[in-house]
Amino acid sequence: MTFIKTNIDETNKKQVYRMTKGDSAKIEGIEKGVSLPVELYALYDDVKTRRKQDGTEEEYTQRVLTFTSGGHKFGTISATFIRSFLEIVEIMDGEPFAVIITGGQSKNGRNYVNCELDCDFTVNA
Numbered sequence: 001m002t003f004i005k006t007n008i009d010e011t012n013k014k015q016v017y018r019m020t021k022g023d024s025a026k027i028e029g030i031e032k033g034v035s036l037p038v039e040l041y042a043l044y045d046d047v048k049t050r051r052k053q054d055g056t057e058e059e060y061t062q063r064v065l066t067f068t069s070g071g072h073k074f075g076t077i078s079a080t081f082i083r084s085f086l087e088i089v090e091i092m093d094g095e096p097f098a099v100i101i102t103g104g105q106s107k108n109g110r111n112y113v114n115c116e117l118d119c120d121f122t123v124n125a
Contacts, residue, residue, distance in 0.1 A: 001020055001044050001045065001046050001047070002044060002045045003042060003043070003044045004043040004044055004045065004063070005041075005042075005043045005086065005089065006019070006040075006041060006042040006043065006044070007040060007041055007042075007094075008040050008041075008042055015040065018040075018068075018073065019040060019041075019042040019044075019066050019068075019073070020042065020044060020046070020064075020066070022073075023073075024066055024073040024074055024075035025072060025073065025074050025075070026074070026075065026076065027074050027075065027076040027078065027081055027101065027113050027115075028076065028078070028111075028113045030074070030101045030113075031101070032101055032102060032103055033100065033101065033102075034100070034101045035098045035099070035100050035101075035118045035120075035121060036067075036069040036070075036074070036098055036099055036100075036101065037069055037070070037096070037097075037098040037121060038067050038068075038069060038096075038097055038098060038099060039067070039068040039069060040067060040068045041065065041066065041067035041068075041085070041089070042065070042066050042067070043063070043064070043065045043082065043086065044063075044064055045061045045062070045063055045064075046061070046062050046063075046064050047059055047060070047061055048060055048061070048062050062077060063077065063079075063082065064076075064077055065077075065081065065082045065085060067085075069098075076113065078112065078113050078114075080112055080113070080114050081113050081114055081115055084114050084115050084116065085099065085115055088115070088116075088117045091117070092117070096121075096123045097117060097118070097121060098117075098118035098121035099115040099116065099117065099118060100115060100116050100117075100118045101113065101114075101115055102114045102115060102116055
């Protein structure tokens with residue numbers, strides 16, 4: 001596993017475990033329009049193994065984004081969502097932020113998930 005971008009302490013083994021292992025709720029299952037304040041996030045490449053039709057196994061790399069909000073962990077492999085999320089991270093430059101879950105249907109009729117910055121989000125003091 002290789003971290004691409006994260007705000008966790010990579011020397012904190014518990015944070016690394018929490019963000020990369022175990023179950024997470026799929027972003028694709030969240031209702032559109034929901035705002036999620038982002039606490040921790042991790043974009044990483046994970047090495048997976050799959051069985052080919054001839055019975056042999058091969059390794060491949062999968063890019064994964066996880067983040068926590070309200071004590072819950074969410075995850076996705078959606079390239080569209082990841083791209084938008086990273087743009088928000090760059091714009092916010094370390095400031096607290098929330099994302100609104102968006103999405104729709106592509107020209108091919110497939111559903112997709114995306115996000116945008118919640119510009120109305122404020123941090124409670």
